[in-house]
Amino acid sequence: MMKENKEKTRENLRLEKQAAKLRENLKKRKIWQENHDKLQNELDEERGKNGSENKG
DSSP: OOHHHHHHHHHHHHHHHHHHHHHHHHHHHHHHHHHHHHHHHHHHHHHHHHHHHHHO
């Protein structure tokens, strides 16, 4: 019984560590996505300005 509990505790710690790593990656991914979207919007605006200048 004690050995089972020890193994379960070890497994739980491993899973908690893995979950923390995944949460951190998700946070980084969210920040990356926000930055990407912001830059994409700026690029689209710049292309729009250049497009209207070329037409006029």
